[in-house]
Amino acid sequence: MTLADWAATMAAILTTVSFLPQAIHVLKTRDTGAISLLMYVLFTTGVGFWEVYGWLVGQPAIIIANLITFVLAGAILFLKVRDVMGRSAPSA
Amino acid sequence: MTLADWAATMAAILTTVSFLPQAIHVLKTRDTGAISLLMYVLFTTGVGFWEVYGWLVGQPAIIIANLITFVLAGAILFLKVRDVMGRSAPSA
Numbered sequence: 001m002t003l004a005d006w007a008a009t010m011a012a013i014l015t016t017v018s019f020l021p022q023a024i025h026v027l028k029t030r031d032t033g034a035i036s037l038l039m040y041v042l043f044t045t046g047v048g049f050w051e052v053y054g055w056l057v058g059q060p061a062i063i064i065a066n067l068i069t070f071v072l073a074g075a076i077l078f079l080k081v082r083d084v085m086g087r088s089a090p091s092a
Numbered sequence: 093m094t095l096a097d098w099a100a101t102m103a104a105i106l107t108t109v110s111f112l113p114q115a116i117h118v119l120k121t122r123d124t125g126a127i128s129l130l131m132y133v134l135f136t137t138g139v140g141f142w143e144v145y146g147w148l149v150g151q152p153a154i155i156i157a158n159l160i161t162f163v164l165a166g167a168i169l170f171l172k173v174r175d176v177m178g179r180s181a182p183s184a
Binding site for chain 2: 002003004007008010011012013014015016017018019020021022024025026029031032033034035036038039040041042043045046047048049050052053056057
């Protein structure tokens with residue numbers, strides 16, 4: 001394993017794993033106020049493109065890492081969208 | 093440009109650009125309540141490793157994209173750390 005391979009592995013693990021505490025934070029607090037809706041729309045779509053790339057080049061590591069990130073970022077996006085829609089709807 | 097190249101380019105642009113609205117959101121609202129400190133510690137470190145990888149393999153696109161993400165994620169991390177430290181300090 002070269003130094004470059006090691007750096008890429010560390011980078012992929014850290015950037016993938018990082019969305020877990022954010023998803024847990026939002027799930028626990030139910031607070032999405034400081035979360036940018038546009039960020040998660042763009043980011044989740046971007047990770048979807050990495051997923052497509054992983055399939056096209058047949059790289060299991062890219063497919064798995066981005067699938068995990070897609071699920072975590074998608075969960076945060078879902079909670080944010082629900083909050084935004086909840087705020088604009090008349091309260092019962 | 094192959095379909096895989098196109099997917100990777102779209103993915104890199106979207107995931108890089110996505111941190112801009114989040115940084116603007118936090119700067120404008122000064123609210124970092126829903127932002128996970130651990131996420132930004134892990135993510136910014138991970139992007140730092142992508143930066144090292146970019147230099148090691150001599151890929152300007154990877155170097156530039158991750159430098160932008162590093163600055164944006166770093167700014168969000170800085171504001172979050174300042175908030176966390178502000179909360180634990182006695183208010184004047």
